[in-house]
Amino acid sequence: MTFIKNYANSINITARIFIALIGGFILANLVAIIISYLPADNKVDGIVMGMMVSFIIYTITVLVVFSTKTAKKAGISVVSGCLIAYGIIAYLNYGS
């Protein structure tokens, strides 16, 4: 118990770094895939657009992860974002 108490800050920071870097990367890729479905006629151009916007998503995600009150909140936000994105992709994939 005291271990967690003493290292609470480090665990907090490490968790956030993990969530931001890896979770953010996954979320950015998923959102990029969603964006690639946007142009109905030109799939390739949509992929290019998705990849270009992904960096903005990544940046915003990192900012959000480091501004939430607790690391748990950050983790929940990112994971739920990924799940929603995954759901949208599954729906779009089945449609097309």
Next chain:
Amino acid sequence: MSILIELILLMFGFILLSLSLSRHYNKVHNKHSQLSTRTLWIFRVSGYALLLTSIILGINLWGLTLGLVYWFASAMLIALLITLILSFKPHWLSFISAFKK
């Protein structure tokens, strides 16, 4: 040589904007008072007007993309020069008070 006109517009625009701040105005004129609201607004409006003119001029001369590239690059150069002048030789800018009349 149209870049020179651009640079001159930018220079006066940034000088006016920088002098609209009491901290810089006081350094240039060796005073310790607050700027009057009238002076402040004249400086700010004319400063922004000159900057806007330089943007429009740039876009007219060189097209949208190239004009904006020239503008941002030149603005950075002029702002750097003015920062150096304000930091090391602020009295060089005291000629602005001549226009106050």
Next chain:
Amino acid sequence: MKPRFRQSMNWLHTWVGFSFGWLLYFIFITGTTGYFDSEIDRWMKPEITVVDQVINQDKVIAAAELQLKKLAPESTQWYIGLPASRTPFVQIQWLQSADVEKNILRSWHKRYLDTQTGEANDARKTAGGETLYRMHYNLHYIPQLAGYILTSLATMLMLIGLVTGVIIHKKIFIEFFTFRAKKGIRSWLDIHNIFSVLPLPFHLMITYSGLLLLMGITMSSVIDFRYGEGQQNHRKFYNEAKLDIKEQQYIDLPTESFSLKTVLNDVAIRYKNHKINYIGLIEQGSKNEQYEIWFDKYEGIHLVSTVKYRINSNKVEIQTATEKAGSAAQIYDLFEHLHEGLFANIYVRWLYFLSGLLGAGMVATGIILWIKKRQINNPKNKQLNVISVIEHINIGIIIGLPIAIASYFWANRLLPIDITDRANWEVHCFFIAMLASIIFSLCLSTRKAWLNLLWFTAMIYLTLPLVNLVTTEHNILLSIQKSDWLMLGFDLSMLFFGICFAMAAIIVNKTKEQKKSTPILANLNTKKKLKAAVH
């Protein structure tokens, strides 16, 4: 994470900036040299004979064709380069296809044409300005993919650093022109703000476009999912993504007389105001015979389209491209061309260079701020702490990198012409010099390290034109005489940078000596002596 949003962003800004600071400094400096890569290339190949304007274009092209026929009869792609503003010489290039039996890789070869004698000469084997610039995304000594990923990661953190920097800088407009000298950390903060805010549009552009340029590798999972995995699928994707809207027109040139001469005649009439930069002779003698004409002309920030002549359905056809087919691809093009700055004239090019240096300064002053803030509570005379080590390494890297670049140029002049792997040895000298600077910095007090390294840098830059004079037939006066503007510009720039470093040394000299700080490595010895004395 912290009680207020701004504090969290402050924390994030500090650590995002510090974690990859040294790599970002390296990327900024080497990338910035890339804006003058052609000019550096010319200086590093002093054997090239410079020619401002080709007087008799037909004669030169004929001589070039002769040399290409002699040196590369089997090659399917020949290129003849005519003088342009940043490449004032005639060059020939050819493609050597891969030959598995003879163990030859696919590669391009280049020779420089002496317009007086018609001979094709090779310059010394050098890494050139090109390698120096390519290091800013390939890095060195590691696989190319690793370089791409590290660079991209650093750039991503840079973008986060920029955005958080803007968020936390409350007084961004009020402090726009502010520099308060001689106020310790406050002054360093002012400088860091000036280096960041004034070129902010450039920093945002260069960082974001840098990410875009590597997105094919870093975000490749998007392509994998929607298009297909594997190299073949990816190549299909790129070919389709890069598709531009082509325009074709048939001209009434009889197909029997389809040759370079007739093509150039047509170009002279049809594209009167365009200066030809490259002529491509593709697959000559086959039915796919094509001629590519590249122009030295920009429309805004985009290069004017290449013109391709070929025979199609029994008529001679000209093909040009207008713009990319996809709108996202057009935006990508915009960012790519802004990043590379190939369109820039000499004025904008120097401003690109200045912006890059300011970016490097932003990173460097940021690291210095990080160090100084952590030294507030730990006075310097505490032996051998981590912050002190970081401070010394920092000095070694900040000044070591300019020293490394100068050493690279010195190596180009001093290394024997015919040693094996000469180009790689020039780069080895670069990194050896940097390592030496770091070790040197670790052996001295911080103030002595700054002063000595700055004076050393000033010396090696100021004497570089001298090295040029001694080891080649070029010198400043001769360059003026021969109108060799690139060589002259380089020599004069080296003198200018030398003077700048000397001025920096003088400024550092004038600052008051801080509390005694002991060198790092000396501490190791005293610790050992103490231990020995006790036992």
